[in-house]
Amino acid sequence: MTDIHNLQDIYTLMKRYFEGKTSEDEDGQLADFVRADKSNRALFRQWEKEWEHAYEVSGNTKEEWELMDEALEDAARLQKAKRHRSRVIRMRLLQAAAMVAFIAMSSFVTWLLLENRNPDYYVASVPYGSKMKLMLPDSSVVWLNAGSRLTYASNFNKKNRRVSLEGEGYFEVTRHEGKKFVVHTSGYEVTVRGTHFNIQAYKDDPFISTSLLSGEVEIDRAGERLVLQPGEVATLDAASGILSKSRMGNEPNAWISNRLNYNAISMGNLARILSRTYAVRIHVLSPELYRKKFTISLRNKETINDVISTLQSIALFKVERKGKDIYIKSMQKP
Incomplete structure (x- = not known):
């Protein structure tokens, strides 16, 4: 792990960062440095400009910086609200053939470790204008759309397979005998064993919907249950509280491509x-x-x-x- 107690070390780390050679620990240190003080961010911006003049930087680099800004601000807000230590880790865009545990559709997402809880909780937060793809410990795959957040416990896949979603997510859940997979939203819970489905649950939308592409899911709203078959959609009207079922009219997961x-x-x-x-x-x-x-x-x-x-x-x-x-x-x- 690189010690970044002086500017020369920070500058060296910054250059390695732009070359895509930093480790996750080093990414976290760099994010901590930028977040610690406004003058640090200003200095980092200056170095960024120098780097752009010295090398040909793709247009995506500027966009990624904006996304990192949003990620840092989001982390700071949650840290203040929850009073838990947070960390920000940069996720690199990887080719599908080289997919590992986490794949980000853009280069920056926010990962928070909410500590001092039993168990600890991990939070994946995606800023507006971006998307993210990740693999959970049970090998289930989740795509998160812009402005979404997924939370799960550190004992996921040991005592439970529960996640909490705010925003939109497309799930490809692996089947494990005796272990149900549960997605908690602000309006209801979705219980599955192995299936593909899309959930849209943004807090500022007038509805929460779950669209089933394959398998079977059960919607549970305070004891009111709906079972979905492929091609069906469950919709909760936020204003009236009415939960209904209908046929799927659109391609709900088109956004992942x-x-x-x-x-x-x-x-x-x-x-x-x-x-x-x-x-x-x-x-x-x-x-x-x-x-x-x-x-x-x-x-x-x-x-x-x-x-x-x-x-x-x-x-x-x-x-x-x-x-x-x-x-x-x-x-x-x-």
């Missing part, structure tokens, strides 16, 4: 999804436009400006952008 396909989605719901996907804040100012429904297919190679332009060709509206804030309002009728 950078696609968005929606039939008859309202502008309000679409604005929330696009805000998370592109790390912006979209404000729909017209109630009529907020309720208007669209059928849209995106490959996620489009920029947010491309997406807004496409929507404008379907429904006339005005757009005003101020930094990360995008304001949408209806055109005035003549």
Whole structure:
């Protein structure tokens, strides 16, 4: 482990970091240094600029720095709220053929170890504009969408297979006889043995939904139970508390391959999804436009400006952008 008590050591570590040669422990030390003081971050920014001038740095490097900023801020907020020590570890983007226990769709995600509990808890937190893929200790695979958080105990796969999800996750759960896999959300629990399913449970969405692609799952809301078969969706209306079941109309896990396909989605719901996907804040100012429904297919190679332009060709509206804030309002009728 590198000792970073002087600037020369830190500078050397920084260079190794940009070359992708640092270990997880060194990544954590570097993140601690940046997070410790504003002047440290400013110094690190200066070194970053020097590095960019000396080497050809890909466009992704700048985006990754923004994601690391968000990860650090997220870690600091949770640390203050929970009063537990946290650590931030950089996860490298790996090729599928070389997949190991954790694979990040972007180069920076937040990993928190919540200590002083019995047992300890691990938290994977993904910032807006990013995605993450990880393998749990029982070999189950989870994709986390932008703005999502997955929590599980350090004794996972020993005494229990329980995880807690806030946001959106696609699960491919391995089957282990006698060990159920349970996903806790703010609205209900999903119990499975071995299956593929997608859960959307963002706290600012008006619903929580579980879409089953294969196998069988059971939804439990305070004793009210629904059993899903492949092709079915369970939806909890957050306002009314009504839990219902329907046929799957969209491809719920298209987002893991950078696609968005929606039939008859309202502008309000679409604005929330696009805000998370592109790390912006979209404000729909017209109630009529907020309720208007669209059928849209995106490959996620489009920029947010491309997406807004496409929507404008379907429904006339005005757009005003101020930094990360995008304001949408209806055109005035003549």
